[in-house]
Structure formats: structure tokens, C-alpha cells
Amino acid sequence: MEKLIQELKQEIIEALNLEDMEPDDIDESEQLFGNGLGLDSIDALELIVLLEKNYGIKIENPKDGKTIFYSVKTMAEYIQAHKK
Amino acid sequence: MAIYINGIGAISPQETKNNRVFLETILEYSSAYLPISEPNYKDYIDPKDMRRMSKIIRNGIAAARISLDDSGLKMPEAIITGTGLGCAIDTEKFLISMAENKESLLTPTNFIQSTHNTIGGSIAIGLGCHHYNMTYVHRGFSFETAVHDAMMMMQANEIQNALVGGFDEMTDNHIVLLKSSGDYQKNGFSNFELKQASCSGTIVGQGASFFVLEKEKKPNSYAQLLDIKMLYKPKSKLQIQETILAFLAKNNLNPENIDLLLMGYNGIHAETRIYNAIADELFAKKTIAWFKHLCGEYYTASAFGTWVAAQILQKQQLPESILYMGKNEGEINTILLYNQFQQEEHSLILFSKC
Amino acid sequence: MDDRIAITGIGIVSALGIGVEQNLHALLNGKSGIKTIQILDTIHKADLPAGEISFTDEQLAEILGFSLNKNWTRTSLLGLLAAKEAYFQAKLNEDSKSKKGIVSATTVAGMRKSEQHYTDFIHHGIGEDFIGTHDAGDSTEKLADELGIHDYLTTISTACSSSVNSIMLGARLLKNGLIDKVLVGGTDSLSRFTLNGFNSLMILDKQACRSFDDSRAGLNLGEGAAYLVLERENEVGEKPVLGFIKGFANANDAYHQTASSPEGKGAVLAMNQALKMANLNPNQIDYINAHGTATLNNDLSEGLAIQEVFGSNIPMVSSTKPFTGHTLGAAGAIEAVFCVMAMKNKLVYPNLNFQTQMKELDFQPIKELLLNVELKYILSNSFGFGGNNSSIIFSKQ
Numbered sequence A: 001m002e003k004l005i006q007e008l009k010q011e012i013i014e015a016l017n018l019e020d021m022e023p024d025d026i027d028e029s030e031q032l033f034g035n036g037l038g039l040d041s042i043d044a045l046e047l048i049v050l051l052e053k054n055y056g057i058k059i060e061n062p063k064d065g066k067t068i069f070y071s072v073k074t075m076a077e078y079i080q081a082h083k084k
Numbered sequence B: 001m002a003i004y005i006n007g008i009g010a011i012s013p014q015e016t017k018n019n020r021v022f023l024e025t026i027l028e029y030s031s032a033y034l035p036i037s038e039p040n041y042k043d044y045i046d047p048k049d050m051r052r053m054s055k056i057i058r059n060g061i062a063a064a065r066i067s068l069d070d071s072g073l074k075m076p077e078a079i080i081t082g083t084g085l086g087c088a089i090d091t092e093k094f095l096i097s098m099a100e101n102k103e104s105l106l107t108p109t110n111f112i113q114s115t116h117n118t119i120g121g122s123i124a125i126g127l128g129c130h131h132y133n134m135t136y137v138h139r140g141f142s143f144e145t146a147v148h149d150a151m152m153m154m155q156a157n158e159i160q161n162a163l164v165g166g167f168d169e170m171t172d173n174h175i176v177l178l179k180s181s182g183d184y185q186k187n188g189f190s191n192f193e194l195k196q197a198s199c200s201g202t203i204v205g206q207g208a209s210f211f212v213l214e215k216e217k218k219p220n221s222y223a224q225l226l227d228i229k230m231l232y233k234p235k236s237k238l239q240i241q242e243t244i245l246a247f248l249a250k251n252n253l254n255p256e257n258i259d260l261l262l263m264g265y266n267g268i269h270a271e272t273r274i275y276n277a278i279a280d281e282l283f284a285k286k287t288i289a290w291f292k293h294l295c296g297e298y299y300t301a302s303a304f305g306t307w308v309a310a311q312i313l314q315k316q317q318l319p320e321s322i323l324y325m326g327k328n329e330g331e332i333n334t335i336l337l338y339n340q341f342q343q344e345e346h347s348l349i350l351f352s353k354c
Numbered sequence C: 001m002d003d004r005i006a007i008t009g010i011g012i013v014s015a016l017g018i019g020v021e022q023n024l025h026a027l028l029n030g031k032s033g034i035k036t037i038q039i040l041d042t043i044h045k046a047d048l049p050a051g052e053i054s055f056t057d058e059q060l061a062e063i064l065g066f067s068l069n070k071n072w073t074r075t076s077l078l079g080l081l082a083a084k085e086a087y088f089q090a091k092l093n094e095d096s097k098s099k100k101g102i103v104s105a106t107t108v109a110g111m112r113k114s115e116q117h118y119t120d121f122i123h124h125g126i127g128e129d130f131i132g133t134h135d136a137g138d139s140t141e142k143l144a145d146e147l148g149i150h151d152y153l154t155t156i157s158t159a160c161s162s163s164v165n166s167i168m169l170g171a172r173l174l175k176n177g178l179i180d181k182v183l184v185g186g187t188d189s190l191s192r193f194t195l196n197g198f199n200s201l202m203i204l205d206k207q208a209c210r211s212f213d214d215s216r217a218g219l220n221l222g223e224g225a226a227y228l229v230l231e232r233e234n235e236v237g238e239k240p241v242l243g244f245i246k247g248f249a250n251a252n253d254a255y256h257q258t259a260s261s262p263e264g265k266g267a268v269l270a271m272n273q274a275l276k277m278a279n280l281n282p283n284q285i286d287y288i289n290a291h292g293t294a295t296l297n298n299d300l301s302e303g304l305a306i307q308e309v310f311g312s313n314i315p316m317v318s319s320t321k322p323f324t325g326h327t328l329g330a331a332g333a334i335e336a337v338f339c340v341m342a343m344k345n346k347l348v349y350p351n352l353n354f355q356t357q358m359k360e361l362d363f364q365p366i367k368e369l370l371l372n373v374e375l376k377y378i379l380s381n382s383f384g385f386g387g388n389n390s391s392i393i394f395s396k397q
Helices: A002-015 A041-055 A062-068 A072-082 B055-071 B088-100 B109-113 B118-127 B139-155 B172-181 B237-250 B269-282 B301-315 C020-028 C057-064 C074-089 C111-124 C128-133 C137-147 C162-176 C192-200 C265-278 C296-310 C328-345
Strands: B003-011 B078-082 B132-136 B161-168 B207-214 B223-232 B260-263 B287-290 B323-325 B334-341 B345-352 C005-014 C100-105 C152-156 C181-188 C224-232 C243-252 C287-289 C316-318 C377-384 C388-395
Touching: A002 A041, A002 A072, A041 A062, A041 A072, A041 B109, A062 A072, B003 B055, B003 B139, B003 B301, B055 B088, B055 B118, B055 B161, B055 B207, B078 B118, B078 B139, B088 B109, B088 B172, B088 C111, B088 C192, B109 C192, B118 B132, B118 B161, B132 B139, B132 C152, B132 C243, B139 B161, B139 B207, B139 B223, B139 B301, B139 B334, B139 B345, B139 C137, B139 C152, B139 C162, B161 B301, B172 C111, B172 C128, B207 B301, B223 B237, B223 B301, B223 C152, B237 B269, B237 B334, B237 B345, B260 B269, B260 B301, B269 B334, B301 B334, B301 B345, C005 C020, C005 C074, C005 C162, C005 C328, C020 C328, C057 C074, C074 C111, C074 C137, C074 C181, C074 C224, C100 C137, C100 C162, C100 C328, C111 C128, C111 C192, C137 C152, C137 C181, C152 C162, C162 C181, C162 C224, C162 C243, C162 C328, C162 C377, C162 C388, C181 C328, C224 C328, C243 C265, C243 C328, C265 C296, C265 C377, C265 C388, C287 C328, C296 C377, C328 C377, C328 C388
Parallel strands: B078 B132, B078 B161, B260 B287, B260 B334, C100 C152, C100 C181, C287 C316, C287 C377
Antiparallel strands: B003 B207, B003 B223, B161 B207, B223 B345, B287 B323, B334 B345, C005 C224, C005 C243, C181 C224, C243 C388, C377 C388
């Protein structure tokens, strides 16, 4: 799980062009959208593709992203539960 | 009714971000096309907003920011942009990714930013500006229509000021396409050689230039923008000459009143012949300047030409690097900018000293 | 403001057919043009329906009376079909004295051709023929050259509001006196680029779109073109006037690159400013042809904005996108032509596929075709990416 979280942080930084950030700057429980990292709906779509590309997990309804992408931790848990 | 250029901002292949200096050093390039002399974007854009922005968006926003700060205008009553190709790099990235991934696993960012009005929209978001926002995309008329629209709205008293800009970018693939089909110089050719070129051909460039236009004259006004005219596919040299004379006459001027003719000389011989004919036959003995060896040829290069004209009039300086023919002396009160794109879209912009 | 801007010609091509008559026929019969993609070469043929025009490029050229060559893109072909209809109706082909202009809109430009060749070119260095037709100005110049328009040319691209903006600039050019007659409108063809782009935004419905319905799940793309001829009223002469441009406005939402603000601020501003220019009260508007794309975001934001502007007195509203699909840069002009047809034929078009009112809204769109309705004033909305919101008001008299 710890390894997956580290991996995810790096992937998020690359996919979302968080240019000045290091994986350690992201708290795994911190809110990704809204107040936390301040991501928006376009980032959510980028993360949906990230899940499909890197983990083979397809999210059909963008609305589901809200809970899955709450934090890096919730993302990692979702990946573990659904990874093919 | 008078319209003034009260703020200018250019990001270009030259050192143009600081308006207090005017082409003091000139950069020479021999790359396939002229690159942008990049500023520190963080000086103009919040890093948080910048992460998704491609280079052209950053250049456009930076140039807009410089011109607004220069004028002191906080909230323009219109944002009007012109671009021939729009965000070419984002467009190309999405095209390639679509082909390589066989229409699957596509992320939206490049697609969203491929929209031509991305920069106008981004400037509005940055400023919280809810006013008129327009984008013109007609080849060599893109920037000109933006200026014309702003002038018409000011003349109709719909607005008192406007932020107007022109921008284009080039990509590594697009340049190859252009070179395979048009009048473009081969790699390794320097922009300094454009005038002497024994073989015909231009060098491609890019850039973003923005202007704050206002009805009110201010202590920091650069120039007065008198009039603009576009001419589509003229049938003959004579038609161009007649159009220029009529345009000047409409503004109560004749060629004798023009102190400086600023033209879009770009190394393409067929175009050089037209520029020379205008110079020799209508403006004999007048001083002639050029600018495309500094910014390169692109659909909205006339926006860079406008930046040059504004600087000349305000600073009363004609840098040697842009003198094409004639004497460099005396006061410069009136400038006529004559530009064309591939002999199809011709435009005239008339400026005077404040 | 003294010279009224009259509409003297309209032309259209959409998934409903070629020409005003075919489009009217489909609208009267409630026959949508949204169907399985047949012609565009894409892997999404089976899963993403669209308002596609059922002719190949070769067939379109044949209808226009020439054989297809590399200089013609689908965007230009569709554009010329619609432009000719409007131009001939206004008899501009017989008018050699007036100064004529064209303001055309497009978002996809020559992409349909470019996308077929781009990677071939990059990987194999072949097929560079598309470079001359890639940019947005190409289709406008093709139309201008074919019709003999050369006094003013320009092209607008502000995403999905583009062609309403071209009507606005055309009207302003006439008021300014720079030209006498202007052809305004827009053209866009379906392309893999836009289909995949909107798909990556996850806003395409796999079924027929349901504008303003609580169950709506996104838009269907379409393709088409529409043009109008505008003239100053006192210079129309003997020709019949089809309607007038009464007011218009463009405002910016300044909220997000793609999403509309929750309360539709830009939309409210655009509608209010258009009403102000038209010198009308909201209650004088008889019908709103909504942008109504059927995305979750647009219909909510536009619906709330309509409520904000019109209060408890909401006019008849419908979106015609379930008929045509969202034709992007052509949408505003196609809907403008529909508005002119509605005034002339005393019709209000049904908002196809509507069943359940949105929970957040106090109103429903018109469900069935209405006949014999006197429409004095119609407002049409077109909203696009970059927060670009435009509203335009047409009047019969």
C-alpha cells in the first residue's frame, strides 16, 4: 500500500503538471480537490485516464470520481480493490 | 474620434518584455524557425494557474499583463484577440495522441486548449472580466479584425477601452509542412540574412503582442491609432496603390505626410517586388523600416509591427536594426504600416505621434 | 442604431437536410437527425450517435456541381451549400454594385482532412496536401471566392458561440457603414478530433441527447452550416424582409475554461444586455431558442440564468439540439435560421426527447410542436468554452 501511494503521488504530479511539487509535498490524506491541492474538474478527467492507463480500471461515470479521488489514500484503496 | 495606444506588451523572439528599452540588442537565430525569447513567466502569471498552460498561452497572458500594467488599466471593457493558428502545439499534441492511442485513453487538456479563444478566455478568467470577449482567426487579417472591431466599438461609444492582441506559435512538425509547400528558407539560414538572401524565402516566427486601446489620451500614451484597412486578394499593384491613396485621403493625408513607411518585407521576392513598387512609386525618398527579420513571418506578425510602430512614435527612435532604406533623421509624426500575408491578405494601419 | 438590420436571405444544411425546406419538413415532423455515424471514419461509430449529414464529400461536391479536389474540405463544402442558398435568396448574385462582406465562423476548420494525413506525414513524410486547408480562414476564403465577395472578410472562432458572434460583427459592420451587404454564419464538419475531444471530457451521451431533462447525460455532436444575409433596412429594396436583428450581446462568464458558472453569470449578462440593446422588457420575448446542449452543466446553468432574467414569467423555451446535434461553430447560425423560420411559419419547435423536469428548475421546455403562434421576438443563446456567452434577439417587424 505504501509503495502504491508513493507511486500514485509521482503519477499525479506528472499527469497534472504539478511542476513545483515533490511526492513528499502531498499528504496522502489531504483533499485533492477544493481546498487541498485545489484540483478541478479537468484534473478529475485526467485522473480517470490515469487509472485506466496505468491500472486498467475504467470509470464510466465522472461523478464517481468525487469519492474515489478524495485523496491519494482513497485512490490507492480503490485501485487495490479494483485492480485487474 | 481619437483612439490611443496607452499600453503595449510583446513576447517575441527578441528582448521585448521591457517596454523601456527598444530593440537595444538584437538576437540572431539560425534555427528552423525563430523561437521565443522567454521571460520568467512567474513574473506575470500565478504559478498555480500556470501548470496546464502551454507556451503560447503563457506568452499571450504575459504580453496582455505587460500591456495592462503599462497602461494602468485594471479592467478592460473588451478583450479582443486575433490568431491564425491558435494553440498549435496543443492541437498537434491531441492529434498525435489520438492517432497513436487509436482514439482511446485521451485526456482533455490539450483538446480544451486547442480552442482558438483559449487565451482570450484565460485572460478574462485571470482578470475576472465579464465583458465582451472575441477571437478572430482569419489568416493575415486575424489581428487586423481584432483592432478594427475594437475601433468600431469605441467609435459607436459601446466601450471606452479595449485590450487587443495578436499571437501565433509554430511547431516542429508544422514548420516541416510549411517548408515542403511554400516560400520558406532552409534550416541554418539566419534571420540577419533575410534582406540579402540571394534565394527567395522567408523565415517563420512566432510571438504575442497586446495593446491597451483607449479613447482617452494619457501622459503615457504611445501613439494615436488613426485608422485601419484590409484589402483581400488585390487584382493588381495598381489596386494596392489606389487603396493606399484612398486610405490616406480618407484621413486627410497624402504620401508626402508619411514620415515612415513600415513594411512587412519578409524575404519572399514576389512580396519584396510589391513592397518596393509601393515605396518607389508612392513614397519615393521616404524612410522605410521593416520588422519581420526580428519576429519572423506568421499570420499575426503585424501585431509585432504595431508594437514597433508604437515604440518608434513614443521614443522618437528608429533603431538602425529596423531601418530598411533611407535616412534616419528628423521627427517621426506619422507611420503607415503596410503588411501582407502571401500576397492575399493586405493590411494598412495608420499611426501618429501623440 | 438608426438603421435597422434586416435579414433578407437564409441558408442551411444540417443533419435534417439540405436547405430550408428539408429542415422545416423534419422540424414539423419531429424527425431528429441524430443517428449512428455512417460516414466519419472513427472507432466510435457504434457507441456515439451524432447529427451527421448523410452525404460523402464527393456527393456534396456533386450537389454543388463540381468534382471534388484537394482544395475542398467538408467544412468548406457544407459552408458553400448553405451560403449559396442565403446569397441567392437575397439576390446578392445579381448585385454587382454593393460592397459585400462575409463573416464566417468555424471551430474545426480543416481538421477533418488534417487528421487523416497528419500522422502519415509525421511518420512517412507524405500527404502534406492538407496544409493549405488546415487553418480557420480557408473555408471563409473558399466561400468568398466562389461568391465573389471581397470587400470585407473575416473568420471568428470562439468555440460553440462562434456563429452568433459572426452575426453580431456583421450587424456592426453594417451600422458602421463600411459595407452594404454581409453574409454571416458558420460551418463545421464532424471530425475525429472534436468527437474524441468531447468524449475525453466525458460529456457525450451514448443515446439521443435530452436537453433540459432530469436524466440528461450529455450532448450529441452534429455538423452543418448556416448563413444569413444582412442589410440595412432602407437599402433592401423590393426584396422580402425575413426578420430583423433587434439586439445582441457577448459577455464572459470568467469562471472556468470549460464549465459554466453554477449561477450562469455570463449567460445572465448576455441575455440582459441583448434585451437592453433591443430596448425590450423580458416579458416581451415570446420564445427562447436555448443553447440547451444537454450536458449536466450547461442546462442547469442556462436554466438558472433564464430564471434569473425572466423571473416567474418565463417564455416558451426549447432546444433544437436534439434535432441537429451540437454543430459547434455552426450552431448559433443554424439556430438563428431556425428562429427566422419559426417567426415566418408561426412555429415553436419541440424540445425532443424531454420527459422529466429538472429538479433544480421551475420550468419545462416545450414538448410538442406548436402551430399558429405569433412570435414577435425570439431570443437565442449560444455559449462556448472560454466562458464565451452570446445572446441575440430577432424580431418579426
